[in-house]
Amino acid sequence: MTSRLFDPIRIGEVELPNRLAVAPMCQYSASDGSANDWHLQHLSQLAYSGAGLVMVEATAVERRGRITHGCVGLYTDENEAALRRVLDAARRLGGATRFGVQLAHAGRKASSRKPWDGGAALTEGEDPWQTVSSSAVAFGEDWHVPHALTKEEIAQTVAAFVQAAHRAVRAGFEVIEIHSAHGYLMHEFLSPLVNARKDEYGGSFENRIRFPLEVIRAVRAAVPSHVAVGLRVSATDWVEGGWDLTQTIAYVREAKKLGIAYVCASSGGIRAHVMPPVAPGFQVDFAAEIKASTGVVTRAVGLITDPKQAEQILEEGRADMIALGRAFLDDPRWGWHAADVLGAKTHFPPQYHMARGSNWRKF
Ligand code: FNR
Numbered sequence: 512m513t514s515r516l517f518d519p520i521r522i523g524e525v526e527l528p529n530r531l532a533v534a535p536m537c538q539y540s541a542s543d544g545s546a547n548d549w550h551l552q553h554l555s556q557l558a559y560s561g562a563g564l565v566m567v568e569a570t571a572v573e574r575r576g577r578i579t580h581g582c583v584g585l586y587t588d589e590n591e592a593a594l595r596r597v598l599d600a601a602r603r604l605g606g607a608t609r610f611g612v613q614l615a616h617a618g619r620k621a622s623s624r625k626p627w628d629g630g631a632a633l634t635e636g637e638d639p640w641q642t643v644s645s646s647a648v649a650f651g652e653d654w655h656v657p658h659a660l661t662k663e664e665i666a667q668t669v670a671a672f673v674q675a676a677h678r679a680v681r682a683g684f685e686v687i688e689i690h691s692a693h694g695y696l697m698h699e700f701l702s703p704l705v706n707a708r709k710d711e712y713g714g715s716f717e718n719r720i721r722f723p724l725e726v727i728r729a730v731r732a733a734v735p736s737h738v739a740v741g742l743r744v745s746a747t748d749w750v751e752g753g754w755d756l757t758q759t760i761a762y763v764r765e766a767k768k769l770g771i772a773y774v775c776a777s778s779g780g781i782r783a784h785v786m787p788p789v790a791p792g793f794q795v796d797f798a799a800e801i802k803a804s805t806g807v808v809t810r811a812v813g814l815i816t817d818p819k820q821a822e823q824i825l826e827e828g829r830a831d832m833i834a835l836g837r838a839f840l841d842d843p844r845w846g847w848h849a850a851d852v853l854g855a856k857t858h859f860p861p862q863y864h865m866a867r868g869s870n871w872r873k874f
Contacts, residue, residue: 515825516818517855519563520832522808523739523772525685527832528607529563529857530825531846534775534812534836535613535688535743537568537582539625544571544584545593551600558605560839561846561857564832565601565608569615569690570594572675573668575640576616576696579625580633585614585675585682595682602683606858611686612679613743614672614730618696619644619657619705620780643668644699645706645713645722651783665712665722668696672726673733680734686772687738689727692745693780697723701762702754702781720762724769731770739772741810746797748781749788756797760804773808775834776801789813792820799829810834818849 517529540549550567557565571577571584584590598610621642622633632654633639643664644657660668672689679687691697699705700722706713712721731740746759763774776798779787787793794813802809811830815821821833838845847867850857864870 514822514850514853514855516822516833516853517850517857520808522686522741524737525609525739525772527563527609529561529846530832531562531821531849532564532810532832532834533557533560533562533566533839534834535566535568535690536836536840537578539579539581539627541581541583544574544577544582544586544590546583546590546597547593550583551597554597554601554610555604556843557839558601558608559860560608560843561850561859562608562839564686565610566686566688566834567594567598567610567612567684569613569617569695570675570679572614572616572671575621575643576618576671578617578621579623580638581625582617585612585678586671591678591682598683606860608858609685610683611688611739611741612682612684613688613690614675614679615690616668616671616696618642618694618699619648619650619655620694622655644696645708646699648705648707650694654783659708662710662712665725669722669725669729673729676730676733680738685738686741687730687734688741688743688775689730690743691723692743692777694745694782695780697726698745698754698781701758702748704748704750704753704781716758716761720765723762724765727766727771728769740770741773741775742766742771743775743777745778745780746776746794746801747778749779749785750782753781756800759797760801763801763805763807767805767807771807773810773832774801774805775810775812776830777812791816792824795824795829802828802830808832812836818852821849822853
């Protein structure tokens with residue numbers, strides 16, 4: 512029996528041992544952007560998950576681009592050394608698994624509490640900071656009103672992405688994913704629901720994609736060709752008159768010309784209190800449309816929890832890769848169990864061989 516999920520795949524110049532990825536997931540546990548022992552154990556166990564690619568959480572390219580005080584960053588030498596230590600350990604331990612990092616800027620959704628503290632905007636006494644966005648429009652009631660970036664500040668933000676990309680390469684990442692989804696800074700330029708600018712960064716579609724494309728172009732140009740640069744998109748705002756699949760496809764086409772190696776199709780996040788129609792595989796149609804229309808290697812994500820479901824999406828050609836988030840937090844060996852179900856082989860450490868397959872009964 513052959514399994515599509517456990518077939519190798521190439522993204523850019525990076526060979527991945529299979530098509531299964533761990534989605535980027537914030538841990539809200541860093542100190543001023545620096546990863547620590549929490550991240551070391553978290554990423555090391557995911558190195559043993561059976562996934563071919565583990566994406567490190569949204570990592571802020573500047574201090575004010577963190578979502579919370581606990582978000583990882585790559586904006587200081589200390590941040591770089593800390594992430595390098597964690598990555599070195601996870602890679603040393605982790606067999607064939609490859610690691611990528613998601614570079615991000617939280618825009619107007621920055622300066623907020625950790626989810627387990629409620630996730631609301633920080634208030635006085637909690638060390639809040641001035642947020643930034645395409646326009647001075649708050650995310651929702653009781654959220655900070657962001658400062659609208661000037662053109663000079665836009666250029667500085669592009670430079671911050673480039674700096675962080677250099678740091679990511681020095682730390683040893685083979686994949687860099689640019690986060691233009693979920694209502695964070697890049698998405699705040701893309702979406703007409705937020706971007707009310709009157710200059711060349713707002714208004715028309717061409718103007719709204721200008722800053723995100725500047726980031727993609729600059730990051731791709733800054734890193735060596737052996738590092739794959741991918742893109743995460745929200746394929747829709749789930750709001751009438753907002754960012755939608757048609758615009759997403761046109762945006763991905765432009766990003767493809769700039770050399771992105773893959774796109775991950777997520778959705779939503781632009782406005783507080785908008786509820787997507789969440790159901791198993793609810794974003795897979797977006798991946799399928801993007802893949803069919805652009806030919807870019809496409810990763811599907813969102814409530815994919817069952818190995819056969821993942822396999823079927825690939826078999827039907829609706830995506831090239833599958834990412835899972837919460838299922839890997841719940842079961843960091845999800846990939847081993849999926850391989851068992853699909854009759855495939857995956858890497859596991861020899862120390863654990865007594866727990867696997869026919870070895871189970873030999874004790
Ligand atoms: C996320 N998600 C997310 N997305 C992203 O692009 N960058 C990030 O850092 C995070 N952080 C994050 C933290 C936690 C705790 C969760 C649960 C989710 C979204 C995530 O990558 C994924 O798209 C969703 O969780 C949907 O996939 P699952 O969980 O249904 O497989």
